[in-house]
Amino acid sequence: MQKSNYPIPVTILTGFLGAGKTSLLNQLIRKNNDKRLVVLENEFGEVSIDSELVYKGDNELFEISSGCICCSMNGEFNEVLANLVKEFPVFDHLVVESTGIADPSAIAAAFIGDQIIQAHFKLDAVICLVDAQNLIEQMTEREEVRKQMAFADVIVINKIDLVNEGTLEKVETTVKNVNPYASIIKAKFGEQETVDLLNQDAYEARKVEQGFRFFPMNLQSKHEEVVSQAFVFDQPLDLLKFRHWLNVLLVIQGQSFYRVKGVLNFAGLDERHIVQSVMKNATYTLGSDWEPGMVRTSKIVFIGKNLRRDLLEKGLKNCYSDFTFV
Numbered sequence: 180m181q182k183s184n185y186p187i188p189v190t191i192l193t194g195f196l197g198a199g200k201t202s203l204l205n206q207l208i209r210k211n212n213d214k215r216l217v218v219l220e221n222e223f224g225e226v227s228i229d230s231e232l233v234y235k236g237d238n239e240l241f242e243i244s245s246g247c248i249c250c251s252m253n254g255e256f257n258e259v260l261a262n263l264v265k266e267f268p269v270f271d272h273l274v275v276e277s278t279g280i281a282d283p284s285a286i287a288a289a290f291i292g293d294q295i296i297q298a299h300f301k302l303d304a305v306i307c308l309v310d311a312q313n314l315i316e317q318m319t320e321r322e323e324v325r326k327q328m329a330f331a332d333v334i335v336i337n338k339i340d341l342v343n344e345g346t347l348e349k350v351e352t353t354v355k356n357v358n359p360y361a362s363i364i365k366a367k368f369g370e371q372e373t374v375d376l377l378n379q380d381a382y383e384a385r386k387v388e389q390g391f392r393f394f395p396m397n398l399q400s401k402h403e404e405v406v407s408q409a410f411v412f413d414q415p416l417d418l419l420k421f422r423h424w425l426n427v428l429l430v431i432q433g434q435s436f437y438r439v440k441g442v443l444n445f446a447g448l449d450e451r452h453i454v455q456s457v458m459k460n461a462t463y464t465l466g467s468d469w470e471p472g473m474v475r476t477s478k479i480v481f482i483g484k485n486l487r488r489d490l491l492e493k494g495l496k497n498c499y500s501d502f503t504f505v
């Protein structure tokens with residue numbers, strides 16, 4: 180029997196209520212009619228209507244209609260994924276449309292943390308839709324709007340037909356302040372021609388490494404709550420000390436860290452190491468070799484809530500390979 184090419188890429192669509200997720204999904208389904216897509220719909224509320232609004236094409240449409248994925252993550256979502264692979268042995272891409280108030284990191288974590296799931300699925304990107312007309316107001320009222328943006332790899336500013344240029348600029352600046360590392364795209368009814376949204380490879384070591392070439396030096400965003408703290412340094416890190424430090428940090432304060440991404444130089448190792456975390460799980464992959472004679476500069480960014488720069492800096496310094504307590 181024919182089988183899917185594992186791991187199947189997964190796109191998580193997030194964004195506050197009414198931002199345009201279903202509209203974007205319809206566009207994705209239309210544009211990718213050569214692909215066998217499976218769409219997992221997740222709804223908030225008793226009555227399920229979203230699946231009726233989605234244009235189905237020839238694709239398979241599933242729905243998790245009882246409540247919110249991130250509120251029922253204790254194994255159920257993993258079961259749904261396992262059943263999916265059993266029932267639909269052949270498909271090319273999985274799109275998970277999450278409820279407007281879901282925490283996307285909880286959904287992403289299912290694809291990062293579980294080895295069996297990872298054998299079948301690989302996260303391609305988290306795409307966050309924002310409503311150009313209502314974003315600024317929604318951000319002041321709803322904490323999850325900021326978190327959804329902070330966690331995303333791609334942020335689609337939707338409903339650009341409803342705002343003037345000045346407002347659009349303000350929205351773009353706001354989005355960049357919350358997440359300077361995401362690609363930003365503008366759309367109308369989810370429609371845009373700029374990028375292939377289902378082919379982002381945002382979690383691939385190679386892509387993370389490329390993104391870090393344009394890394395701003397020691398950046399810290401000045402947002403009251405959601406902050407990104409970036410560090411650039413040339414001192415090699417001790418692999419064991421760093422892994423231990425990050426693990427402890429994520430276990431104790433995992434809720435505050437939305438995302439960690441880094442390209443690191445570990446003492447005595449010739450390859451770049453790519454570290455990424457989603458919630459409490461950190462993964463390490465090998466990047467390209469350091470070029471001979473080149474200064475090996477490590478770059479790492481922490482995105483999260485109320486992150487203390489001084490403590491992160493101290494923690495990192497304690498992981499330098501030549502560090503000794505005095």
Ligand SMILES: Nc1nc2c(ncn2[C@@H]2O[C@H](COP(=O)(O)OP(=O)(O)OP(=O)(O)O)[C@@H](O)[C@H]2O)c(=O)[nH]1
Binds near residue numbers: 196229340366369
């Ligand atoms: N003017 C305008 N309206 C839009 C645009 N995108 C979506 N809409 C409308 O906004 C409403 C919400 O769009 P949806 O695509 O259902 O948004 P959603 O994020 O799936 O909404 P929820 O399921 O409530 O979370 C619908 O009436 C859409 O027709 C846009 O770019 N411009």
